[in-house]
Amino acid sequence: MPASGFSLPELGNETWVGALKKLQKPVEDGRITTRNFQRLSAAVEMSAQEDEETTGLIHGDMVPGNVLQSDSATYVIDFDNSGLGPYSHDIAWVLTQLDSDLRREFLETYSRTRCHRSPEVREIERHFVLSQIYHSSRWVNDVNHDFPGIPQISSACSKLIDGIPFLFE
Numbered sequence: 001m002p003a004s005g006f007s008l009p010e011l012g013n014e015t016w017v018g019a020l021k022k023l024q025k026p027v028e029d030g031r032i033t034t035r036n037f038q039r040l041s042a043a044v045e046m047s048a049q050e051d052e053e054t055t056g057l058i059h060g061d062m063v064p065g066n067v068l069q070s071d072s073a074t075y076v077i078d079f080d081n082s083g084l085g086p087y088s089h090d091i092a093w094v095l096t097q098l099d100s101d102l103r104r105e106f107l108e109t110y111s112r113t114r115c116h117r118s119p120e121v122r123e124i125e126r127h128f129v130l131s132q133i134y135h136s137s138r139w140v141n142d143v144n145h146d147f148p149g150i151p152q153i154s155s156a157c158s159k160l161i162d163g164i165p166f167l168f169e
Helices: 013-022 024-028 034-045 087-096 100-113 121-137 150-162
Strands: 055-058 067-069 074-076 083-086
Touching (some): 013 024, 013 034, 024 034, 034 121, 034 150, 087 121, 121 150
Antiparallel strands (some): 067 074
16 A cells, blocks of 8 residues: 555646646747747647556656666666556657667567557557657756757657658658
């Protein structure tokens, strides 16, 4: 039983809206263009409620630095961002770290090892974009950070909105 007053953080629509609000500051000071911000906003707005079948306990920060490997085992560390959220968020974080050739192989392997319905590619693409928006919002207070990835994220947002697949292209 968890300690009194403890609750798992939830990663969902409020998270994405909050990240977007943080990104208004770099728009105001010219580090992010209004056009790119509008694309990010449109992607966040189209975010729907998660399917209960594809939500549960997630790591929240699945990057290579949080996976340790030895000859005999693999260990996942750094559970500071763990909470309740869509499995596709963790999948998307992993995919942001892989080149396009390895993305499909990772997703096929993941799908074979899960005992529940695996998220659809479109759902993963949505979280790919949302995770990038969230990550970008963490740099808002660094006035020297010029958000170099925003044009690519904006382009992915446009494809997501237009229904054009982009993760495996």
